Amino acid sequence: MIITFNEAIEQSAAYSKRHAILGNGFSIACRADIFHYGSLFDEADFSSCPEVKAVFSELGTQDFEAAIRALEGAAKILPAYVKDGDGAGEKMRAHASALKEILVKTIASNHPATPSEVSDLQFNKCRIFLANFLGQGGQIFTLNYDLLLYWTLMHDDDTDFGQVEINTNDGFGNDEDDPDADYVVWQGEVGAHNACVHFLHGALHLFDSGSELKKYTWVRTNRPLIEQIREAINVDTFPVFVSEGSSDQKKKKIRHNAYLYQGYKQLTANAVQSKHCFFIFGHSLAENDDHILNRLARGRFAHLFVGIYGDPDSDENKRIRKRAYEMTGMRHYKSPMEVTFFDAGSAEVWG
Structure with a gap:
């Protein structure tokens, strides 16, 4: 009920x-036009790490925290499955950090001014x-x-x-x-x-x-x-x-x-x-x-x-x-x- x-x-x-x-x-x-994750995703500037857009696509989400979680989780286990995976894992961790900054910047840049x-x-x-x-x-x-x-x-x-x-x-x-x-x-x-x-x-x-x-x-x-x-x-x-x-x-x-x-x-x-x-x-x-x-x-x-x-x-x-x-x-x-x-x-x- x-x-x-x-x-x-x-x-x-x-x-x-x-x-x-x-x-x-x-x-x-x-x-809703600003604070919904979909709205933030549309406004975000991914030019510093364009590959991360594929992460959102593969996950079928526009949730920044879900993408960050996926990148950080994959970075931990990748070396066990891929030769020389440490390099890719480090890049994933860097992109996870970049996503956090992108989220902050996107909210701030699209926030009502006053x-x-x-x-x-x-x-x-x-x-x-x-x-x-x-x-x-x-x-x-x-x-x-x-x-x-x-x-x-x-x-x-x-x-x-x-x-x-x-x-x-x-x-x-x-x-x-x-x-x-x-x-x-x-x-x-x-x-x-x-x-x-x-x-x-x-x-x-x-x-x-x-x-x-x-x-x-x-x-x-x-x-x-x-x-x-x-x-x-x-x-x-x-x-x-x-x-x-x-x-x-x-x-x-x-x-x-x-x-x-x-x-x-x-x-x-x-x-x-x-x-x-x-x-x-x-x-x-x-x-x-x-x-x-x-x-x-x-x-x-x-x-x-x-x-x-x-x-x-x-x-x-x-x-x-x-x-x-x-x-x-x-x-x-x-x-x-x-x-x-x-x-x-x-x-x-x-x-």
Whole structure:
């Protein structure tokens, strides 16, 4: 049975806190022409490694992470089957790395230039959606790299559409050594305990300077964020960005970055709270994010609400539902997890 988003929210009122995990569907719902993998593939510049287009073709996909995963996996086993395969394997690894940079550049170059390209009504609708979590003491964990969530959190609600109260704390604040800097910095693990918004796989506006994690802002520079980001990328300064092929590779990168790992720990800490519940919106429950899904499956919270978009009986939605039920089977018998599916379209996240 598929219920509406509002019915899911009503059911979740039985729990002390509700949290949300946002996947790429959150951004696609706003701008499918930009954030869908197919759109990114069409806009990507593969001139630095033209052979990789054949990888996408052979896999029958336009999913960058799937191509990266295939290249890295093939590079490991090729020497066992092909004489002098080490050279080809090294090239595959280089192309996998190149694909990660191509993905970042493509998102940045095609990203809406300013928040004004999203209407006030859309931002208001999205803030109403987020308020179900951030207005109720819950937290948002996003797997997206783009600026849409950040723009929504920062959006001024002084419009004809009313005020929406949400907690926007993401753990960043003034640099104590340079409080007037044109950026803010992550406040570390202690400050992060009060954060309620976590970019689990990094984001376009987060840059690791070596000594600190910086968050680019508009309010301190009066320059569009995406303009600052594009300039940084053009000089080969890349944002914190987890686009590794497999779940294990993603988890390894997360563990080696203090900010990402703190978000991962916050997810884990909430997943073991028996009186909490989680919503998954815009995510396909794909295995390359098992480092996230397994934390939920092995947690102790009582109820998981999973968004389904489109025909519930489509092959993709059948796969998602099967995967969700498999997650319930990973639970300890003393902490069972109920799964409920809701119609993602009924959330009307962007109006």
